[in-house]
């Protein structure tokens with residue numbers, strides 16, 4: 001078995017032992033005998049220490065010029081670029097992400113850092129004509145201060161980075177609280193920040209349980225903003241706590257993302273992209289396709305193609321470089337998916353079995369499954385399951401398909417498959433999601449394009465690209481009179 005590591009917080013540029021004495025085992029979901037790390041269950045005192053370090057570093061960091069902060073981020077990108085393969089291997093081992101996707105995610109981290117290094121030197125305000133004669137009026141964007149970043153395990157490097165890079169570029173300092181199950185990858189990010197010479201206290205990593213550390217971070221008066229990505233239930237708690245303190249917050253949450261296949265679609269293209277969106281990384285992306293809505297007249301033809309495409313996505317342990325569908329994250333998650341499938345009723349039209357071979361014996365595997373014959377308001381068609389499961393719903397026409405597509409509490413990502421520009425235009429206007437695709441995969445977004453959901457999927461802010469500046473800065477309107 002590969003080595004197991006005992007992790008520490010990274011506070012004020014130093015590896016810092018927890019003040020607690022409780023540890024969380026962090027296991028490889030593809031082979032639970034492989035304990036990747038022991039994660040300290042950080043305490044409220046640890047959270048205060050991390051915030052204090054970020055607060056102490058704030059004045060000098062925000063006082064740097066944009067070009068100096070950019071230099072720091074470029075150096076960090078350079079170190080990460082050299083360590084990309086090791087980071088990818090760690091992601092695959094820690095969260096069970098197939099290696100090709102982990103490599104893509106590691107490369108994305110480098111791209112994100114470079115993008116926001118560039119943003120640090122772009123103009124960030126407007127000159128506004130003043131009513132007073134001779135006055136100069138303009139707007140300035142100022143950093144919020146110390147920001148808490150609370151992240152999930154499924155994009156263990158990219159999500160921390162797409163929050164930390166803009167936060168730092170615009171002069172904030174950061175306390176990152178990664179998911180327990182992705183603490184090792186977060187520690188590698190801290191190692192690379194350290195190797196790049198990022199000033200002490202600018203980027204801190206706090207490990208442990210969200211239920212303890214989240215409230216401690218949100219209660220600390222030095223924290224001026226919180227950016228959260230994770231489940232809708234936790235996001236709602238964070239929004240309530242942040243609002244009570246009048247703290248700037250963003251919550252990016254789950255989805256019940258949909259592929260819509262109209263009768264005139266290129267069925268081969270639709271099947272390939274819907275299979276990939278639903279099943280790759282065992283359906284554990286917030287943007288994974290978990291519902292497919294199919295025009296009745298092409299149901300049979302589309303099903304044949306979908307079956308073929310799903311069969312081509314190999315379910316395998318992460319040691320298999322060809323595996324496209326790896327394990328789900330925990331035994332609890334695997335068992336919850338099995339129970340949901342049992343309760344769902346309907347017909348499993350693409351049922352599969354996890355092979356009984358030794359390769360699968362110690363991991364948390366779920367075979368890709370498509371379920372038909374359930375009601376649109378059934379839990380399987382409404383709730384995020386976070387597994388390789390696709391709910392199939394038939395539709396009479398575009399209007400019906402859109403009503404079904406918009407008929408959940410979520411609004412993250414959708415894709416319409418059609419060759420008809422009028423259908424595409426109507427859908428773009430009427431679909432209530434933040435990420436709108438035509439003839440595309442519901443997953444994945446360019447690192448420089450705004451990312452986020454509508455309705456129950458988001459607090460309404462956006463991450464990445466120019467949108468990130470809106471969140472990580474506040475506006476001052478300045479008038480200088482003669």
Ligand code: NAD
Nearest residue numbers: 151152153178179210211214230231234252253254255286
């Ligand atoms: P989760 O909500 O269980 O945990 C997310 C983070 O919140 C973790 O760091 C956790 O420790 C912390 N946390 C838990 N309880 C907390 C509390 N009471 N206060 C503060 N923090 C707390 O989510 P997860 O299982 O890690 O990730 C999967 C979920 O994330 C899915 O719902 C998925 O859709 C969502 N997700 C959304 C996006 C997006 O951008 N919309 C991206 C990736 C994942």
